[in-house]
Amino acid sequence: MKALQRRTLLTATAVLATVGLAVSAIPAQAAEVGVTATGIKLGMTLPMTGTASLGYNKIPGAAKAYFDYLNANGGINGRKVTLVVKDDRYVPTEAVAKTNELILKDKVMALLAPLGTANVKAVATSVNPARRGVPVLFVNTGFSGFADAKKYPTTYAVLPSYIMEAKIMGQYIKENFAGKKIGLLYQDDDFGSDALAGFKTAGVNFAVKVPYASGSQGAAAAAGWITKFKAAEADVVILFGVSSATSAMLGTAAQLGYKPQWMLGSVGGDATTIKLTGVPAGVLYNAIGFSPVPATTDMTDEYVKFFSDIYAKAVPGSAFDLNVLLGMNTAFMAAQALKAAGPNPTRKS
Amino acid sequence: MEAIDSKGATFANSALVPAGYSKTSHVGLTGYWVGKYAPTGDLAPIGGTYVTYTTDSGSGAVVKSTYKRPAMPAKGLPN
Incomplete structure (x- = not known):
């Protein structure tokens, strides 16, 4: 009986080794989850409806306005950046469910600017992007803990705490x-x-x-x-x-x-x-x-002028405000991170 | 992520305060300017000039910042 178990185990190990070889041979061609020859897919969770959505529901439109501009100007080394947006209504359990969808179903390369301290914390615990190696870029919360690279190794703050x-x-x-x-x-x-x-x-x-x-x-x-x-x-x-x-x-x-x-x-x-x-x-x-970025009405500021011009064309009739400026600024920083990650960006790079 | 760890602190962006990314810290922007809301309701810097303050999330002092934001990259595209 023992010998049989051992033989089974050996066979299983051999099969695993073969599968392992096959799997490890694939990444040479397929660069990374969410990255193809023509595109890079990012995902965002935030309140688009519900009490807390006020103002923040303009952020995806702002980020997309910048990415559309970027894509029209060559993208990231020819790859167009797309953003999948999911409404979590500022409810942590919904943020967990929607983030799982983004990672498993939509297969995004990285999460961008998920909003809310309690939501990002719940995701860190239940979805554990760190264990999956999924970057959580520029969280839209000023909770100081998210700057802790040991506790949240794949999470990056952007707002001052x-x-x-x-x-x-x-x-x-x-x-x-x-x-x-x-x-x-x-x-x-x-x-x-x-x-x-x-x-x-x-x-x-x-x-x-x-x-x-x-x-x-x-x-x-x-x-x-x-x-x-x-x-x-x-x-x-x-x-x-x-x-x-x-x-x-x-x-x-x-x-x-x-x-x-x-x-x-x-x-x-x-x-x-x-x-x-x-x-x-x-x-x-x-x-x-208080604000970390210039006044949104300050058209003498080159960034405010630049972002507000793009936004006015992309989302006509919508006021350029702090949520829009921060949303576009975050998209702009994400673009630089993707560009700096090299010709074939990976989650790790 | 390695790109942010090594270069994130120098990424061009609109903020008037520096970012603090490094291999050991994922801290973002590190301060604020103080303003007053104008009669129109819009926030504007007190005295018309941005006075920025930086600090940390620990016991460090609040200090006036001397940060000079680098110019925006050409056409607002990543370098």
Whole structure:
């Protein structure tokens, strides 16, 4: 019996070795998953529908606008870059399912700019792109942990981290709002905890901190937040949440006549997105804001001019805003990564 | 990925702050400029000039950045 098992095992090993040889002979011709002689396929998950989609659902159109321009100008060494987009509604379990589809069914070379801290974390755990060798390029979240090359070896950050932003906000508060009572609205997950860590490092003492659960943001919730900020007599209120939370807060504050000094985090600070929801421009006036890229209205900036010209032609009638600029900037960086990866780019290169 | 590890920090892009990619870190951009929203509701740099600050995700100080963004590659295409 033992001998038989051993023989079976030996045979199986021999078969495996033969298969192994055959498989290893293939890559010489087929360069990489998602890469053909004429194209490179990338995949993106983000909220295209649902509460949190506000503003961010313009990102795929922005990225595609740049890739179309790139493709019309020779692509990456003759290969056209295509982008497969899947709606995850900002729900981590859906991000996991859609990412699996992108990798297994659509067979993308790499994931580009997946959005949301909780979503990217869930994907890292359940899909494990690192184990599969799939690059996760330029995640659309500022969670500081994603910069950790040991923990997330195939994941690359692009946005400055929430900790960095909170520290820079803290510095501004120290220099300009010393002695004022500071209030903070934040999302009650890893997005918010990263911000809290940064504020702690910066030594910011809050008169009141108001957490909100992802998906709960709306006018009714905002009225409740305002009650808390008023009770604490906050002079400065920091909104460190998604666009829909900022919009709900500013819209409700306008109705109730609540006017603290606002300070907006970059994630939810895009003016075009906020104004589109009906928030009057005057409510934003004099609020403090932060951005790593130039002002989207600054047409003296060569990138803003270049990207906005391409976008206007690709998506006529759609306002050029921060989500568009960041989406195009990320696509532009991805193009450089693909070009720098050599004549036959692979996931590893 | 090897390309980002070795060259990512020098990839041309619109940001006014440097990126920090290396073989040991996948940190992206490292700072912000501070602005005020104008009467139109649009964010603009305070005093009309971009003043950028950089820092890290640890206990490092917040410092004014001296980063000069390289010119955009010709036609906005990768070099």
